[in-house]
Amino acid sequence: xxxxxxxxxRLAVKLLDEAFHRITEERVLPQSPYEPWISMGREFFxxxxxxxxxxxxxxxxxxxxxxxxxxxxxxxxxxAELYPSALVTNAVARLTRARQPxxxxxxxxxxxxxxxxxxxxxxxxxxxxxxxPVSQMICDGNLG
Numbered sequence: 406x407x408x409x410x411x412x413x414x415r416l417a418v419k420l421l422d423e424a425f426h427r428i429t430e431e432r433v434l435p436q437s438p439y440e441p442w443i444s445m446g447r448e449f450f451x452x453x454x455x456x457x458x459x460x461x462x463x464x465x466x467x468x469x470x471x472x473x474x475x476x477x478x479x480x481x482x483x484x485a486e487l488y489p490s491a492l493v494t495n496a497v498a499r500l501t502r503a504r505q506p507x508x509x510x511x512x513x514x515x516x517x518x519x520x521x522x523x524x525x526x527x528x529x530x531x532x533x534x535x536x537x538p539v540s541q542m543i544c545d546g547n548l549g
Contacts, residue, residue, distance in 0.1 A: 412470070413522065414522055416466050417492060420489055420492065422509035422510075423457040424453070424457060424489075427457065428449050428497075435501070435506075438502065443494050445490045454490050499516065500514055
């Protein structure tokens, strides 16, 4: 089990390295420290992460390391395919806030990977998600 978790950790760092390179090419990075969060579908497309060489290996390693968490069943409450994007967006925010370059081996990125490694081993009823405040929200109608 420890060997599988080490493999997940190694592939998480590799995924971050490839993702940072790819989304930098798309001019998503670097982010302003005043708006550190990026969102899939807004600043980058899912295919930018899903097309990475390490994506499928990372997802498969998650499923192997945490078989009770990720059953592979479409009705499962948690899907390993949701984790790569959450990992990337959280790492970008943490690196940006720490004012460190978006590189997978920076201390802030490794902190995110370590925190991430604790997440699938916890009991959860909902999938991993990144929560952040929304600014500049426009609403139709009267809020009063």
